Amino acid sequence: MGDTVTVIHGDKRVELPIVCSADGDPAIDISQLRAKTGMITYDPSLANTGICQSGITFVDGERGILRYRGIPIEQFTEKPDFVEVVWLLIFGRLPKRDELAEFSELLTENELLHEGMKQQFQRIPVDAPPMAILSATLTSLAFFHQEFLEVEDKESIVQAAARLISKVRTIAAFACRRSLGLPFMYPDPKFRYCANFLHMMFSIPYRQYVVTPEVEDALNLLFILHADHEQNCSTSTVRIVGSARANLFASCAAGVCALWGPLHGGANVEVIHMLERIHAGGISPEECVRQAKDKTSPLKLYGFGHRLYRNYDPRAKILKVACERVFARMNRKDPLLDTARRLEELALADPYFVDRKLFPNVDFYSGILLRAIGIPTNMFTVCFAIGRLPGWIAQWKEQHTDPSGKILRPRQVYVGPTETNYVPMSQR
Numbered sequence: 001m002g003d004t005v006t007v008i009h010g011d012k013r014v015e016l017p018i019v020c021s022a023d024g025d026p027a028i029d030i031s032q033l034r035a036k037t038g039m040i041t042y043d044p045s046l047a048n049t050g051i052c053q054s055g056i057t058f059v060d061g062e063r064g065i066l067r068y069r070g071i072p073i074e075q076f077t078e079k080p081d082f083v084e085v086v087w088l089l090i091f092g093r094l095p096k097r098d099e100l101a102e103f104s105e106l107l108t109e110n111e112l113l114h115e116g117m118k119q120q121f122q123r124i125p126v127d128a129p130p131m132a133i134l135s136a137t138l139t140s141l142a143f144f145h146q147e148f149l150e151v152e153d154k155e156s157i158v159q160a161a162a163r164l165i166s167k168v169r170t171i172a173a174f175a176c177r178r179s180l181g182l183p184f185m186y187p188d189p190k191f192r193y194c195a196n197f198l199h200m201m202f203s204i205p206y207r208q209y210v211v212t213p214e215v216e217d218a219l220n221l222l223f224i225l226h227a228d229h230e231q232n233c234s235t236s237t238v239r240i241v242g243s244a245r246a247n248l249f250a251s252c253a254a255g256v257c258a259l260w261g262p263l264h265g266g267a268n269v270e271v272i273h274m275l276e277r278i279h280a281g282g283i284s285p286e287e288c289v290r291q292a293k294d295k296t297s298p299l300k301l302y303g304f305g306h307r308l309y310r311n312y313d314p315r316a317k318i319l320k321v322a323c324e325r326v327f328a329r330m331n332r333k334d335p336l337l338d339t340a341r342r343l344e345e346l347a348l349a350d351p352y353f354v355d356r357k358l359f360p361n362v363d364f365y366s367g368i369l370l371r372a373i374g375i376p377t378n379m380f381t382v383c384f385a386i387g388r389l390p391g392w393i394a395q396w397k398e399q400h401t402d403p404s405g406k407i408l409r410p411r412q413v414y415v416g417p418t419e420t421n422y423v424p425m426s427q428r
């Protein structure tokens, strides 16, 4: 392959450079396209557009590969440690023992919320959606930590990141307790990251929740599998907001809003609703698949399909095995797991899904694992957000420390009226 691509339009020939990738698709650099041809590109869902160069996460959708900083996702499943992955994503390499200990200590130091922030929860309606609470509360970190509104040096970014990573689980747990009318449980510094979240979710003042290793491992694994996924909808949102030099808290809060959508992170809730409906006899698995294929029906097979994966999503593969392992270890059963297996079997044998290469994605089995842990359904996407936060921070940091970074500002192909005169009210 040459180093350039030639665009021929009429009698014009324009050479455009090729940007090589370390792995995966190379790209045509079109930054001079408009200047040289007077034309822009049209890629409405950005399916063919790279918006940045990034060294964080690699996805090969055809081969079903996902790597964080080059390390295959499967290699994090043996002894899952979310905080180690947080460090890896944000700082670019695996931490040494003392670096991990120091960062864990920083997370512990920052686990409490400002009392003013805690009081905010009392004013939120009890039935408020937890994703709304999460995005509003992450933005409001800017009220209480104004010293991080401009973070220029590496140390400030570390400090701001630690506050976000640590406080997000306190915010999430408080949002859940508020909706259940239960007292807030303060974080307990003796617990590690995931165990502390479980404690804040499930302990009550007179009864300490007992964190078992299988549940702690399952949550670590779940957060790790969600930790980053290159330029997905919420991450691109974080980058767009961050490109305006908006602060880290505001950029991540915007990411939460994007993640909330049912085509993105909100799909984990839709999957469970779909499985519950099947289990309750409201619809058969066969009818569910039939409606998902029917373009006139609003129903989709939630938890299936992905913009990048044309193969089994490696995260779904890991989660399916993890569900089975956790249920076996806990000596529990969930009929929704059988329903999910049946639905998957039907879809994977159906030409509609086979021809379109639609496979289970990360959201198909994650809800079943979260249910096994005891997390209420309305908290599923919040748990996705806790997991995804290090990815957003790493991407924001990469963008923020790139001296060539510019504000992100796409163009459009205008199809509205051409110049039209204003008509005074009396003549309309």
Ligand code: ACO
Residues within 6 Å of the ligand: 045, 232, 262, 263, 264, 265, 267, 292, 293, 299, 300, 301, 302, 303, 304, 305, 306, 307, 308, 356, 358, 361, 362, 363
């Ligand atoms: N059920 C039924 N049909 C589907 C599904 C599905 N879940 N997913 C895709 N298709 C169909 C599309 O209708 C389209 O059909 P067509 O060629 O006849 O028009 C074809 O498969 C190709 O799909 P696209 O629309 O091109 O896929 P796109 O990349 O735009 O969307 C998305 C990806 C949003 C994930 C889609 O697959 C979907 O809606 N899935 C269900 C929601 C979901 O699970 N989202 C979570 C994704 S993972 C994540 O964000 C964490």
